[in-house]
Amino acid sequence: MTKKINSxxxxxxxxWQYAAAPESSEHVEIKDKYxxxxxxxxxxxxxKKYFETINPSNxxxxxxxxxxxxSDVDAAVSAARKAFPKWSKLPAKERAKYIFRIARLIQExxxxxxxxxxxxxxxxxxxxxDIDIPLAAAHFFYYAxxxxxxxxxxxxxxxxxxxxxxxxxxxxxxxxxxxxKIAPALACGNTVVxxxxxxxxxxxxxxxxxxxxxxxxxxxxxxxxxAGQTGAALVEHPDIDKIAFTGSTEVGKIIQKAIAGxxxxxxxxxxxxxxxxxxxDAAIDQAVEGVINGIFFNQGHVCCAGSRLFVQESIKEExxxxxxxxxxxxxxxxxxxxxxxxxxxxxxxxxxxxxxxLKIGEKEGLESFQVKSKLPKKGYYCxxxxxxxxxxxxxxxxxxxxxxxxxxxxxxxxxEAIEKANNTPYGLSAGVWTDKGSKxxxxxxxxxxxxxxxxxxxxFDPTSPFGGYKExxxxxxxxxxxxxxxxxVE
Numbered sequence: 001m002t003k004k005i006n007s008x009x010x011x012x013x014x015x016w017q018y019a020a021a022p023e024s025s026e027h028v029e030i031k032d033k034y035x036x037x038x039x040x041x042x043x044x045x046x047x048k049k050y051f052e053t054i055n056p057s058n059x060x061x062x063x064x065x066x067x068x069x070x071s072d073v074d075a076a077v078s079a080a081r082k083a084f085p086k087w088s089k090l091p092a093k094e095r096a097k098y099i100f101r102i103a104r105l106i107q108e109x110x111x112x113x114x115x116x117x118x119x120x121x122x123x124x125x126x127x128x129x130d131i132d133i134p135l136a137a138a139h140f141f142y143y144a145x146x147x148x149x150x151x152x153x154x155x156x157x158x159x160x161x162x163x164x165x166x167x168x169x170x171x172x173x174x175x176x177x178x179x180x181k182i183a184p185a186l187a188c189g190n191t192v193v194x195x196x197x198x199x200x201x202x203x204x205x206x207x208x209x210x211x212x213x214x215x216x217x218x219x220x221x222x223x224x225x226x227a228g229q230t231g232a233a234l235v236e237h238p239d240i241d242k243i244a245f246t247g248s249t250e251v252g253k254i255i256q257k258a259i260a261g262x263x264x265x266x267x268x269x270x271x272x273x274x275x276x277x278x279x280x281d282a283a284i285d286q287a288v289e290g291v292i293n294g295i296f297f298n299q300g301h302v303c304c305a306g307s308r309l310f311v312q313e314s315i316k317e318e319x320x321x322x323x324x325x326x327x328x329x330x331x332x333x334x335x336x337x338x339x340x341x342x343x344x345x346x347x348x349x350x351x352x353x354x355x356x357x358l359k360i361g362e363k364e365g366l367e368s369f370q371v372k373s374k375l376p377k378k379g380y381y382c383x384x385x386x387x388x389x390x391x392x393x394x395x396x397x398x399x400x401x402x403x404x405x406x407x408x409x410x411x412x413x414x415x416e417a418i419e420k421a422n423n424t425p426y427g428l429s430a431g432v433w434t435d436k437g438s439k440x441x442x443x444x445x446x447x448x449x450x451x452x453x454x455x456x457x458x459x460f461d462p463t464s465p466f467g468g469y470k471e472x473x474x475x476x477x478x479x480x481x482x483x484x485x486x487x488x489v490e
Contacts (some may be wrong), residue, residue, distance in 0.1 A: 020051045028115045030202065034062045035129040036072055037208035037223040040216065046071045051227075053201055056122035057335050057379040065201045070225040073193070076118040077221040080164040080191040081239055083219030088189035090217075099147060099186050101214045103140030106179075109210065113175055113203055118335045120202040121171060122344030122380070123298050125336050131277065135460060136179035139478075142462035143183035146483060150188065150333035153480055158490040161189035162265060163241035165486060166234045169204075170247045171346050172402075175273040178204055180477045181244045182221060188486040190242070191220050195234055197240040197247075198227040199347050213327040232258070240264060242486060246303070249400075249426075249471045267475030267485045269303065269467055271400040272428030274449065275421035276306030276457060277411075280314045282433035286455065288322045291406070294431060294457035296330065296342055296384050301350075303472075304429035306457055308397055309408045310417050316410050321386065323406075327371050327384055334376065342404060345380040352381050354403035355458035360395050361387050361405075392423055400426070414439065422448045427469035431457040450476075 033050060035042040050064040068076070071426035087095070106113065113136075114128040123132075150159050165185045169177035174196055185192050208223045224230060230253075235243055235258050242265045246257055249271040259266055278287045278295050294306030311319045335343035346352040361368055370383040382404055390397050390407040397407045411417040421430060430449040432440050439452040450468040453459060460466065465476035475485050 009384060016333060017396060019430045030063055030116065031205075034205040034225070035202070036066045036068055036076070036225065037205070037211075037221075038072070038076045038219075039222065040212060040220075042208070043075075045069065046075075051198065053120060053199065054347070055119050056346055056348075057119070057376070059380070062119060063202060065198075065205070065225045068195075068226040068230045068233075070233045072224055073230065073237060076224050077164060077166075077218035077239050078192045079222050079233075079236050080193050083217055084161075084163055084191045087186075087191055087217060087220050090189075092150070092189075094393075095186060095189065096144045096147035098216050099140055099144035099183060102211065103137045103144060103217075105138065105210045106137040106175075108379075109206075110134070110137070114205055115336070117175055117200075117201050118343070121174060121200045122335050122346050123301075123308045124340045124341070124343045126338055127193050127298060132173060132176045132202065135462075137180040138185045139462045143187040146184075146480075147187040150483065150487070153483055154325070154487070156490055159188075160488045162241060162486055162488060163190060165190045165242040165244060166237065166240040167192060167194045168194055168231050168234065168247065169194065169242045170303075171200040172298060172303070174200040175203040175207065177246050178207060180246075180482075181425055184477075184482045185242075185244075186220065188483055189484050192224075192241070193222045193224060193234060194279075194302070195224055195226065195231050198225070201225045216266055235259065242266070244477075244485070245269070248475075252473055256485060265485065267467075267474035267477065269475070269477060270428075270471060270473035271402075272303045272305070272468065272472050273303050273308060273398065273400055273424045273425060273426045274306050274429045274431070275307045275310055275430040277310045277417050277421060277426075277433065277443070277449070278312065278315065278319060279417075279432075279434040279436075279439065280312045281302075281435040281439075283316065283455070284318060284322065287433035288319060288326055290328050290433065290455070290457045291433065292330075293322065296404050297408045299342055299345055299382070299459055301346055301402055302458065304451065304458070305402075306429075306431050307401060307406060308421070308424075309406055310411050310420060311408065312417075313410045313412050320386075320408065323386060324369055326368065327386065330371070330384055332373060332375060332381060332383065342384055345382050345403065348372045350402065351380040351382060354401060354405065357396060357401045357403070357405060358385060359400075361385075363395075364394055366394070368398070391417055392420060398424060414442070418443065418446050422446075425471040428472035444475040
């Protein structure tokens with residue numbers, strides 16, 4: 001059975017960047033139960049177990065999803081291994097056609113993907129609609145273009161696909177992270193076993209339906225659902241050639257230990273505690289807007305969120321005043337309302353984690369600011385929060401909160417800003433706000449971060465590589481560099 005949800009009753013905006021297919025314009029279909037996608041077919045889990053996926057905005061059950069055990073993982077890997085010889089030997093231009101077809105189908109069903117992403121994850125519909133879904137399609141388009149040009153990507157070098165890629169994605173950008181991983185793997189001639197996060201599996205299962213419709217050869221992409229044990233079984237499977245993981249640093253370390261001494265190649269994109277630095281010569285209004293986007297986009301559920309703000313002392317009062325005023329304008333509420341700026345926290349567990357950090361700030365005696373607007377009675381919601389004059393030693397400045405919480409610090413000189421920004425175990429991203437190009441270039445070299453944005457934040461493009469240093473992981477996704485992680489290059 002399927003649920004047909006009238007999109008207009010969900011206050012859904014019809015102004016789309018990409019045209020939706022006629023059949024998807026009136027309703028969104030969600031099945032009552034989703035099986036595993038193995039060998040291009042939906043099959044019941046051998047355990048016969050299913051788990052519920054919850055809408056964080058109202059705490060209601062959306063659907064039930066299969067829980068894969070070790071035998072299911074083995075079946076998925078076997079299907080991918082069986083498909084590998086045929087897929088890898090298929091003319092590259094033919095592989096490109098399949099990847100391009102997936103991209104086009106995502107565009108056509110963008111409305112449906114956006115609504116499901118918002119319902120399952122809690123993110124504002126305008127973010128899913130305008131950013132996540134178009135960008136997911138763009139990644140498939142981009143890597144479709146590379147499929148028959150690998151000899152130009154790596155001139156005078158021999159390149160071969162790795163084999164079977166095991167991919168594990170997080171709950172903050174479910175469809176986009178799936179695109180980041182599946183598209184380059186297919187372009188290089190690999191086959192895939194993907195495991196989405198247990199709290200946000202629905203767009204991955206909708207993608208499975210789309211892959212089926214695209215006519216991809218059997219077993220090229222397999223999607224299995226479950227929790228930590230399912231992911232561990234995938235990582236430890238002896239017939240996996242590559243592990244691509246996006247998630248917490250803690251789990252990343254476990255994965256690294258598990259594959260040590262094996263032939264498995266790995267890409268790990270882990271946590272972050274990114275610095276956002278405002279100099280006195282910056283365009284202050286633009287910088288404040290960038291800070292708001294940097295930390296409150298997707299409720300702060302962003303690995304590269306600008307969760308540490310460094311403000312030059314001479315403009316401290318002005319910046320803090322404008323941040324407070326901007327917070328007053330943010331609308332926290334129903335993710336499916338097109339006017340919502342900050343949606344629901346992804347899960348009850350994550351909300352409890354965020355609230356624990358808010359209490360830490362209180363115990364440390366830090367000055368804080370929240371807009372005391374009414375939150376919905378049901379669902380997992382949190383007020384966007386500012387903490388001022390946070391010490392470098394504070395847990396709020398050192399630990400990833402993964403929520404709408406900003407730790408504000410000050411600095412006097414460029415060297416002090418660099419020293420404080422680099423004083424973290426993470427190294428994923430950073431932002432610099434200044435009117436001086438030389439200063440921006442200087443910091444981009446000295447900041448220990450994989451991505452440094454100048455006078456902007458949270459800007460992504462399929463052509464640009466993304467990844468971190470230190471405890472933020474290793475390897476790159478996106479761009480030309482994203483291909484190398486799925487190839488043997490000699």
